[in-house]
Amino acid sequence: MADLELRHLRYLVAVAETGSITRAARRLLLTQPALSRALRSLERAAGVPLLVRGSHATELTAAGAVLLADAYDLLERSRIALERARETETLTVTAPACDVIAVAAASRDFEAANPGVQIDVVPRDWLAPEELRAGTADVSILRDSFDRHGLAVESIMTEPRMVVLGADHPLGERERLTLADLRDETFTYWAGMSGAEAAHWTGADVDGQPRRQSLRIRSVTDVLAAVALGRAVVYAHGSTLPEKLPGMSVRPVEGLSGSRLEVGTPSRATGAARLFVEHILRWPAWRA
Incomplete structure (x- = not known):
């Protein structure tokens, strides 16, 4: 079945209200041949005749009258939908x-x-x-x-932050860690970090020590891969960590600054x- 076009419904309404294709074309600012072609296209889509064309007037068939009733409703609903979209x-x-x-x-x-x-x-x-x-x-x-x-x-x-370690990391055997325990670890480093950001994400904002060794990454996937492969560790905020991280372990760190x-x-x-x-x-x- 061909798609129904709203403009064709508007044309049907105009013909029904004016009783003439000529007058409807004038109202719609169309040429009469263009309107006639559009109406024939609508009839092909409907699969039945919709109009009885006379020398002086054009009337709707029974099928055309049924479609006209729905046309008013569809056109009004489309107008309301557009208004809602604009709002x-x-x-x-x-x-x-x-x-x-x-x-x-x-x-x-x-x-x-x-x-x-x-x-x-x-x-x-x-x-x-x-x-x-x-x-x-x-x-x-x-x-x-x-x-x-x-x-x-x-x-x-x-909220508190914790350290995420590879599952085989030696420090994973301890229940709690300190910043000193992690001072010589390699941390992930996001491309584009400022100095203050890098200090926070490596713990240097608390103990004042120079930034730790860092592994440059560009995505969350890079972080997870680096930790799971044992190439780096990362400080992460607790609320967003799942209960289980395959290939990784999570431990609290004493003295680590929180995540704002x-x-x-x-x-x-x-x-x-x-x-x-x-x-x-x-x-x-x-x-x-």
């Missing part, structure tokens, strides 16, 4: 890949309470505050050290972005 505001929210599940759940809850807003959650392997400054994101979920220039940032929570989870927007964010920030700050999963 929908989309917010782009970036989040670290490890926090996407929690952010997506909070977004679904927000959309249910705010039908006129749609949330587009975009995972990022690393922090993306520059997207806020560039205007390509409305809200970002951020962690720890980053450039705050031009941003409005609010704290969601601070924050939400950021461009300065002076208003409207839906501000409402979403307030929703994120109240989201109970962060407190679990």
Whole structure:
């Protein structure tokens, strides 16, 4: 069956209301031949005659009258759908890949309470505050050290971090570790990290020691592979770690700084972005 085109329904309505293809063409700003071709196309799609063409008037067949009744409804529903689409505001929210599940759940809850807003959650392997400054994101979920220039940032929570080791790592036999135990380990190092970010993610922000040996990585997959293969260790925030990590073990570290989870927007964010920030700050999963 051929697709039904809304414009053809509008043409049928015009003919029915004016009683003439000529007058309908004038109303629709079409030539009479063009309108006649479109009406024949509609009849082919329907598979039955819809019009009785006379020398002075055009009338609907019984099938045409049935389609006309539905045409009014379909055209009205399409008008309402377009209006609703124009009224929908989309917010782009970036989040670290490890926090996407929690952010997506909070977004679904927000959309249910705010039908006129749609949330587009975009995972990022690393922090993306520059997207806020560039205007390509409305809200970002951020962690720890980053450039705050031009941003409005609010704290969601601070949580402990732990070290993730390869399953065969000698330190995995101990229940608790210290920063000194890990001082000579190789840590993963994200491309593009600032000095402050690197110090935080290697523990140097606490003990003041020079940054540890580092293995350059570019994705979460790189991190997991490096740890599982015993080539590096990584400090990770506890709320995003699964209970079991195949090929890896997780241990608490005394004296290690926590991970600060924050939400950021461009300065002076208003409207839906501000409402979403307030929703994120109240989201109970962060407190679990």
